[in-house]
Amino acid sequence: xxxxxxxxxxxGQGVKTAGRIISxxxxxxxxxxxxxxxxxxxxxxxxxxxxxxxxxxxxxxxRGYIEHPDALVLLDSSSVSRSSPFYGLRTDGLVIINAPLLxxxxxxxxxxFDVSSAALxxxxxxxxxxxxxALACKALGLTSIESLSEAVRMEMNExxxxxxxxxxxxxxxxxxxxxxxxxxxxxxxxxxxxxDSNDESSEKLVEIPQMVGLQxxxxxIATGNSRLNETGxxxxxxxxxxxSKCTKCIVCxxxxxxxxxTLEPDxxxxxxxxxxxxxxxxxxxxxxxxxxxxxxxxx
Amino acid sequence: xxxxxxxxxTAYKTMKDTPREEYLQPGSPLCAxxxxxxxxxxxxxxxxxxxxxxxxxxxxGLLALYPYSSIENSMLFAPFASGPAAAQGIVxxxxxxxxxxxxxxxxxxxxxxxxxxxxxDIGLQATSGAIHRGLDFYYLCYDNEAYxxxxxxxxxxxxxxxxxxxxxxTDSSQGNSLRKKNLFEIWxxxxxxxxxxxxxxxxxxxxxxxxxxxxxxxxxxxxxxSVCPTGWRSEPRETVKIDRLAVxxxxxxxxxxxxxxxxxxxxxxxxxxxxxxxxxxRRFEHLFGACGxxxxxxxxxxxxxxxxxxISI
Numbered sequence: 001x002x003x004x005x006x007x008x009x010x011x012g013q014g015v016k017t018a019g020r021i022i023s024x025x026x027x028x029x030x031x032x033x034x035x036x037x038x039x040x041x042x043x044x045x046x047x048x049x050x051x052x053x054x055x056x057x058x059x060x061x062x063r064g065y066i067e068h069p070d071a072l073v074l075l076d077s078s079s080v081s082r083s084s085p086f087y088g089l090r091t092d093g094l095v096i097i098n099a100p101l102l103x104x105x106x107x108x109x110x111x112x113f114d115v116s117s118a119a120l121x122x123x124x125x126x127x128x129x130x131x132x133x134a135l136a137c138k139a140l141g142l143t144s145i146e147s148l149s150e151a152v153r154m155e156m157n158e159x160x161x162x163x164x165x166x167x168x169x170x171x172x173x174x175x176x177x178x179x180x181x182x183x184x185x186x187x188x189x190x191x192x193x194x195x196d197s198n199d200e201s202s203e204k205l206v207e208i209p210q211m212v213g214l215q216x217x218x219x220x221i222a223t224g225n226s227r228l229n230e231t232g233x234x235x236x237x238x239x240x241x242x243x244s245k246c247t248k249c250i251v252c253x254x255x256x257x258x259x260x261x262t263l264e265p266d267x268x269x270x271x272x273x274x275x276x277x278x279x280x281x282x283x284x285x286x287x288x289x290x291x292x293x294x295x296x297x298x299x
Numbered sequence: 300x301x302x303x304x305x306x307x308x309t310a311y312k313t314m315k316d317t318p319r320e321e322y323l324q325p326g327s328p329l330c331a332x333x334x335x336x337x338x339x340x341x342x343x344x345x346x347x348x349x350x351x352x353x354x355x356x357x358x359x360g361l362l363a364l365y366p367y368s369s370i371e372n373s374m375l376f377a378p379f380a381s382g383p384a385a386a387q388g389i390v391x392x393x394x395x396x397x398x399x400x401x402x403x404x405x406x407x408x409x410x411x412x413x414x415x416x417x418x419x420d421i422g423l424q425a426t427s428g429a430i431h432r433g434l435d436f437y438y439l440c441y442d443n444e445a446y447x448x449x450x451x452x453x454x455x456x457x458x459x460x461x462x463x464x465x466x467x468x469t470d471s472s473q474g475n476s477l478r479k480k481n482l483f484e485i486w487x488x489x490x491x492x493x494x495x496x497x498x499x500x501x502x503x504x505x506x507x508x509x510x511x512x513x514x515x516x517x518x519x520x521x522x523x524x525s526v527c528p529t530g531w532r533s534e535p536r537e538t539v540k541i542d543r544l545a546v547x548x549x550x551x552x553x554x555x556x557x558x559x560x561x562x563x564x565x566x567x568x569x570x571x572x573x574x575x576x577x578x579x580x581r582r583f584e585h586l587f588g589a590c591g592x593x594x595x596x597x598x599x600x601x602x603x604x605x606x607x608x609x610i611s612i
Contacts, residue, residue: 011330012529044330044529160468162584224371226326234331254314254502255539257329257336259321267315275325279332279528280536 004066005052005136008085009075010234012044014129017155018075019050021133021173022142025151026054029143034060045234045277054142071096071140075115075132094183096135098128111139111180115172122172123165126236130156130169134176141182148173227275231258235278238294239271245290252282252291311506318344318506327369328361332535334526334542335359335441337499339412342439342521345509348372349407350437351389355382355422357414358448359441380422382411383429386436408437408513415442415456418522419480430489430518437512438520443527444479451530455480458550459602460595461582463530468585473592478602482522487556492517495555495564498524500543504553504564511555524551532581544576549603552610563610570607573600 005022009015016037023035031054038049051066068088077099086108089095095110100117115131130152137143143151152173156166241252248267260276261269271282283291310316322343329336339359343350352374354360360376362369377385386409396402413422418440426438445463446452453463453475462474486494493512497505505523512519526542528535545551546565550573553565574596577583586592 043328044332044535046328160462162588222366223368223373224322224324226324226328226367226369229326229328229367231326231328250315250317254317254341255337255499257331257333257340257538258325258327259323259340260325263319272325277331279538281332281538284536285539 002053002055002058002060003071003140003142004062004069005054005071005073005140006066006069006085007050007052007073007075007132009048009128009132010044010236011046011048013075014127014132015048015075016050017129017159018073018133018136019052020155020158021130021148021151022052022073022136023054024154025133025137025143025148026052028147028150031056031142032058032060034063036064038065043234045231045236047233069093071136073132073136074098075128094139096132096139096180098132098135109183111135111183113176113179115176118175119172122175123168127169130173131176134173135180138177138180139183145174145177148177230274231277232274235273235276236295237278237280238273239276239278239280239283239291240294241269241271242290242292243268245288247288247290249287251285251287255281255285257281309507309510311503311510314502316506317341317502320344320348322348322350322371323362324369324371326367328364328367329358330527330529330535332526332528332538333358334499334528334538335414335443335523337538338441338497338505338523338525339439341499341502341505342410342509342523343370343372345506346408346410346437346513349405351375351407351409353377353382353385353389353409353411355379355411355413355417356448357417358443359412359414360448379417381425382413382417382422383425383434383436383438386411386438387429387432387434390435409435410437410439412439412441414447415440415444415482416446416454418442419456419482420454423485426486427489430486430491430520433492433517435516436518437509438518440482440520440522441525442482442522443525443530445527445530447527447530451527456482459599460577460586460592462585463582473585473595474582483554483556486520487559487561489518490559491520491556493519493555493557495520496522496524496551496553498542498546498551498553500539500546501553501565508555508564511557515557530582532584533579537579541576541579544571544579547571548573548576549607550576552606570603573603 007015007019019035023033026033033054035052053060070090071094074097093108095108097112098115099112100114113135115128116126119126119128137148149170152170153166156169250267252269253261253263260272263269283293323340350372352372354376356379363374389409397404442456444456445454451463452465457475458479460474462468466475468474492515495508524545526538547567549567549570554563586596
């Protein structure tokens, strides 16, 4: 058997760590495993990917990005509405998602569990790497709970977490592990036949599209056009101004790192949500506490 | 070296005088809650539309990431060590064009924008040369105290006790054992016309410093305290709060040097313990708790106390 898993989430959520935990747990279980994160200018909140390949002894000779995964792990349910994480997923592929309820429109078999709520309860923060890794290990029938727990300890120790936080992550992983069923027993499955996959033959390990430039220089001719980059999609929390409390002191305007707060001539502030990354500095600094926080809910 | 009590001729009296124009547009790829981004946004507001920005590798190289640019101003991307050398080229190029009467003097300002990696380490030589030649330019270093763009490796701007990906906390190590390099004094030794430290929690102070510098010719240099939530492992929402704590605890002195004469533009009278500042960032978390390092904490506090004693306010 050989399983290719692609993880989708946002920078800071633990996408890379989740991949590492799955891979280490599989290794401890006696499988061959490798993992790698997407390399690029990722930032906290930006969409990020990581990749895990597992086999039960067959050497893993592939490297690079996974274009046609057997399973997807979505650490953030809003990624479903935003990008197309299902790209290249095999027709019999499994979707494992951190969400309270299963979105009914999936064309693929899926497993859902609200890791975020469990993490907020157990860890006091929305840090879902151990929980998401546990969902994958269980749903795909990859590892025992012991290998998973040990992998969580190893990887969380590696990133320098305090011992008591590591144990709480193990607790989160165990809760998630026991909360979902094993959907497919990949461990005993054979390689899928070519007819099961989406154009396996054209798979490229790293896809670098050829772009035709107008000028032989690396220049960006338009200045200040990054508004088109919808960084509002990074937002995990949304600031809302209560205008009945606002005194137009413009503190929020001065401190917004991204120039996302604009002022009317009478100094009434407006938040521009297309690009607001949800850093919440405005809410922290507002002297009147007139800016509240909404947890961004996926569409 | 007393605080400057004389009345200053300035357009910036309160935060409400912050210019409304935006030269940094929304949608940059920088992290949510980036402190350095606030610094460059305010700096560009003070310097205005005729500023030509020179950027080098570092987080803010991402301000122009194909196919987007976040800066309204013209921007040149130079090699890591060469920001001030590229600025010299722009200044000379404009001067020659004006001398040849090929263009009317545009009255432009050249701003080199680098992180602490380029300012304290990799580009120090080019900066030394440029200040020595008296190049008429601005330099803004957003100092987030490590190589933030590549995964938070230690730089010579990393403070004592900070864990970074290359100064990990182990049984035998309490993070970075070296002291932060004193770039202010190194730059000052070159006799630039203007040199200042700035912090975004004091925006009026910051705007005034850029305003003052823009009335002078020669090298005008700024070191901006830049909270880095990703590398410092702090909460993005607390960026300005942490910045304020750095100023109030005395960790980040606000000062300027005008033709070699140093003045502190804000004196933190109460100076709460540095713990108040350090505890906001998980890069220092190993200093606290049962197995924390009392010794390192005392060393950090002692350095801060010694600094404020030495300036005899």
